Amino acid sequence: MSTATPPRPGPDSVSPSPAVPAAPAAADPARPGSLRTRPAVDWRIRFAVLALIWGFSFLLIKVGTHGFAPFQVTFGRLFFGTAVLAVAMAVKRDRLPRGPRTWGHLAVAAFFLNALPFSLFAYSELTIPSTLAGICNATSPLWGMALSLVALSEDRPTRRRVAGLGLGFLGVLTVLGAWQGFSGLDVTGTAMALLASLSYPIGWIYVRRTLAGNSSSHLSLTGAQLFLATLQLALVTPLFTTLPTSLPAGPLLAVIVLGALGTGLAILLQYGVVAEVGPTTGQMVTYFIPVIATAAGVTLLGEQLSWNTPVGALIVLAGAALTQSRARKRPVAAQVPAAPQP
Numbered sequence: 001m002s003t004a005t006p007p008r009p010g011p012d013s014v015s016p017s018p019a020v021p022a023a024p025a026a027a028d029p030a031r032p033g034s035l036r037t038r039p040a041v042d043w044r045i046r047f048a049v050l051a052l053i054w055g056f057s058f059l060l061i062k063v064g065t066h067g068f069a070p071f072q073v074t075f076g077r078l079f080f081g082t083a084v085l086a087v088a089m090a091v092k093r094d095r096l097p098r099g100p101r102t103w104g105h106l107a108v109a110a111f112f113l114n115a116l117p118f119s120l121f122a123y124s125e126l127t128i129p130s131t132l133a134g135i136c137n138a139t140s141p142l143w144g145m146a147l148s149l150v151a152l153s154e155d156r157p158t159r160r161r162v163a164g165l166g167l168g169f170l171g172v173l174t175v176l177g178a179w180q181g182f183s184g185l186d187v188t189g190t191a192m193a194l195l196a197s198l199s200y201p202i203g204w205i206y207v208r209r210t211l212a213g214n215s216s217s218h219l220s221l222t223g224a225q226l227f228l229a230t231l232q233l234a235l236v237t238p239l240f241t242t243l244p245t246s247l248p249a250g251p252l253l254a255v256i257v258l259g260a261l262g263t264g265l266a267i268l269l270q271y272g273v274v275a276e277v278g279p280t281t282g283q284m285v286t287y288f289i290p291v292i293a294t295a296a297g298v299t300l301l302g303e304q305l306s307w308n309t310p311v312g313a314l315i316v317l318a319g320a321a322l323t324q325s326r327a328r329k330r331p332v333a334a335q336v337p338a339a340p341q342p
Helices: 043-064 070-092 100-124 130-137 140-151 159-176 187-210 218-240 249-277 279-301 308-324
Strands: none
Touching (some): 043 130, 043 249, 070 249, 100 130, 100 218, 130 187, 130 279, 130 308, 140 159, 140 187, 140 308, 218 249, 249 279, 279 308
16 A cells, blocks of 8 residues: 655655655654654564554455455455545644645545555456465556656766666566466466556556645545545446445455555555654565565465565565665655555
8 A cells, every 4th residue: 555645844854755755854762852752662573563563465365355345345355445544634733734635635546546456456366366366566666767767857867777677577477487487377466466566656657746735634645545446446336336245354454454454554654654763664565565465475375486486586676776776975856765565
């Protein structure tokens, strides 16, 4: 899940993307009058929980589609995720953004960052394993770098980043088994998962061009974005699905957990981690997601795993890491983020 949180302007901005908030100035908890106190739970523990939640999201999507149509899974996910953020906003007494222009931009962001990729992943897992969907999700930084070189004038290609792009897509071909003609691979499902990953950087670039510098809080913008995505699915779902005749406990629980934890709570954990340790460390959670998704799919769902899947995944992650690398003195604000949570 990705959010439309624009980086705050300023010469010292270190936010790599609209999806990862800039870390505020850290306050010393030992200093009298400190602005912030040390969190009760160490950031490493919250980081690990975040990686587990996002890694298991692909398994939860698969289980959800066993009882509900993909659009219904996505709608339930957004509904419960929005509910969690609504509670957080009420507790913090945070207000929704103002102005029709802001809401219009958030509606577009909601489509590309939530409604579209969530639905595509749900549909893709009707025909492909959750392990493959999780690995496809890790290609987002590769798509993002390729798009940013065209759409963002501040991004300039370097040999290392171009090499990372080429290495990453070589990893994709390895995962898909290109040398054997993609034998045994569902082309439609895989294409949907890759399109879902492509949708995220399209949304990021749009947000950077339209919402950067918005005065609303990260929580406010994200809550509004999820609310609009929920409305979009509320309009689309009845057109393509019928009401389920039953509510099977397993798939229903999977959808609730996917929304409340995988979308709502995960966003709150992400902001807390990034605010404490910065976006560079915070976005490293990306590289654990396909590993956990693969382990969960194989051990809990009994999905088959051929040698080229983990090898290709490692190549994809290595390429993604290279695309995120920068020269020391170049501004990090132009960097395209790592892959989002699913």
